[in-house]
């Protein structure tokens with residue numbers, strides 16, 4: 001009797017959460033119409049979506065238990081790689097964006113060899129320091145990168161045509177918005193695949209009890225490096241997309257703390273070990289910051305992130321999405337839902 | 339042919355010998371108890387066999403293959419599994435999934451868990467008597483349930499040699515009796531067992547042979563009766579050592 005009550009409460013909770021997710025998804029799909037094609041609102045949400053993809057990518061490494069403070073290294077290398085290849089060699093961005101991803105993966109491999117023997121805070125600090133390496137190189141290799149001045153006038157993404165309908169990706173806020181939305185959906189699928197498969201199981205085992213993970217035959221270092229490479233790859237893709245969307249790169253911008261810290265904050269706040277948490281946090285918090293806190297306190301609006309991270313760690317260490325999903329655990333306990 | 343062979347195995351931590359010049363072997367199908375007082379070097383021996391620590395000198399042979407320098411996951415794949423003195427469950431994973439994890443990574447990698455893996459895992463939970471806790475996060479089990487889970491997870495890897503580190507410590511008399519039956523059933527599946535058992539609650543009842551350690555050295559080896567009559571063993575257990583020893 002009481003058990004059934006718990007189950008039905010759990011079920012109702014699950015349905016509610018699913019309904020909210022679906023609603024949110026339709027709002028995102030219709031956002032341009034709903035906001036009357038406001039350039040400003042679309043730009044904010046485009047950046048929120050980009051940050052969502054970065055938080056999702058960060059979280060692929062996060063699933064192994066590692067906390068990186070240096071993902072801007074991958075973002076910057078992806079951005080510069082694609083920028084230079086398309087600008088100087090004239091390749092199409094469709095081609096150079098994946099290349100930017102692969103360049104970032106190479107950098108991730110180096111980070112892996114240098115830092116992955118470390119754990120916890122030591123790993124985090126090592127990655128924080130590591131960002132300086134590609135940044136200093138980019139800053140000072142004037143002949144290749146134009147140094148600290150950056151590079152302007154990058155080729156944008158072309159106009160997509162479907163019959164009579166056309167979408168100008170880089171040239172119009174609507175185009176950029178839908179393009180990044182599509183990419184975000186791709187990344188959600190990738191993360192879902194990783195988390196739901198035995199890869200995810202291995203990562204969970206590693207982060208929860210590394211010695212036991214080894215003892216059941218999991219090749220701990222191999223999975224840790226794999227998660228770092230995949231995470232670096234998609235962060236690099238994100239950097240490359242960003243470069244072609246704003247058609248401009250500069251070391252201080254693409255290697256900046258913003259692209260290391262903000263995705264991490266969103267991932268932790270949304271829920272490090274959840275699939276959607278990091279993306280949801282980005283889609284809620286970034287617009288909140290831009291529309292409400294920025295106008296209120298233009299100089300100190302990033303205070304919001306500091307406050308949120310402290311509150312999360314203190315009161316919801318599993319992140320808000322992880323916390324919400326605990327309601328589902330109730331029903332898992334009673335055996336009604338897998 | 340012996341299944342496991344230790345040759346002049348030694349481990350030094352700083353300038354302290356945790357194990358010194360151990361010669362020992364285990365035959366296929368045996369149940370061997372490893373006894374000795376606290377700090378005797380029992381867990382260290384398991385850590386050396388499973389590759390968690392590297393010996394300072396000596397060799398470990400498994401089925402005639404030198405595994406001294408193999409990594410833990412390689413040794414696992416060759417067929418040695420273990421439980422831990424203080425259990426190490428994947429705390430936030432469900433109990434069932436813990437066992438599934440033991441199963442999956444012992445074979446070639448499949449991207450997705452097969453239903454048969456889940457079925458096997460459920461049967462193992464049944465075997466160790468915690469099937470009713472399958473959906474609970476492993477961290478919420480009691481300590482003795484976590485021990486059983488550790489055992490089920492180790493069995494899921496389908497070992498040829500299973501090392502149990504104090505599985506029955508703190509068990510009630512009833513639970514010890516169940517553990518005795520369980521160990522015998524595991525042997526029936528063709529698994530060789532090496533059991534650390536400080537208080538001898540389990541090993542006296544199931545072991546074919548005992549190995550007794552004291553302060554890193556082998557002090558006796560033989561049938562349980564022989565070993566328990568051994569004066570060195572009695573002295574080690576009662577703490578009656580001369581100062582100069």
Ligand SMILES: Nc1ncnc2c1ncn2[C@@H]1O[C@H](COP(=O)(O)OP(=O)(O)OP(=O)(O)O)[C@@H](O)[C@H]1O
Pocket residue numbers: 351355356374375376377378379380381382383423536
């Ligand atoms: N990682 C380590 N670093 C340093 N010393 C260690 C380490 N592991 C074990 N030792 C030391 O080696 C000796 C043997 O320890 P071990 O854990 O093997 O004993 P044990 O026989 O399992 O004892 P217990 O019954 O208490 O579990 C002890 O003196 C211990 O302090």
Ligand SMILES: [Mg+2]
Pocket residue numbers: 380381382423
């Ligand atoms: Mg021990």
